[in-house]
Amino acid sequence: MKRKILLTFPSELTDLPITYELIKKYDLMINILKASIGFNTEGTLLIELEGPEDNISAGIKLLTEKGIHVDMYHTRIQWSKEECVHCGACTAVCTSGALSMNMASWTLEFDEIRCLGCNLCVNSCPLRAIGSAS
Ligand code: SF4
Numbered sequence: 001m002k003r004k005i006l007l008t009f010p011s012e013l014t015d016l017p018i019t020y021e022l023i024k025k026y027d028l029m030i031n032i033l034k035a036s037i038g039f040n041t042e043g044t045l046l047i048e049l050e051g052p053e054d055n056i057s058a059g060i061k062l063l064t065e066k067g068i069h070v071d072m073y074h075t076r077i078q079w080s081k082e083e084c085v086h087c088g089a090c091t092a093v094c095t096s097g098a099l100s101m102n103m104a105s106w107t108l109e110f111d112e113i114r115c116l117g118c119n120l121c122v123n124s125c126p127l128r129a130i131g132s133a134s
Pocket residue numbers: 077093094095096097098099114115116117118119120121122
């Protein structure tokens with residue numbers, strides 16, 4: 001299974017090798033989607049974990065035991081294929097690559113796993129084919 005989680009570190013924990021531990025101890029695949037870690041400041045890390053459900057649960061437990069705050073992350077963007085005219089305007093604001101144009105078929109593709117939920121695409125669509133689900 002896959003699970004996307006948002007980690008928030010206090011400043012004293014930003015140098016922990018947590019991805020290494022999750023891989024080594026629980027055999028999890030880690031996909032880092034977004035990182036914001038500064039010197040002596042709180043850090044955030046949006047990651048996707050992939051592996052057996054029990055291993056993911058054990059990994060999340062380890063993180064919380066180390067003092068890292070863990071939020072389950074749910075994409076709240078909905079894309080209406082029926083309303084979309086594949087103009088590509090929304091891809092210009094999507095820095096994560098969740099929205100991209102398939103250049104062979106000239107159609108929009110939405111990769112929910114990569115979506116950061118920033119909502120920047122919502123106002124970029126002239127047809128309102130993308131909306132916030134929350
Ligand atoms: S919410 Fe942000 S990351 Fe997600 S598809 Fe829209 S622009 Fe891309």
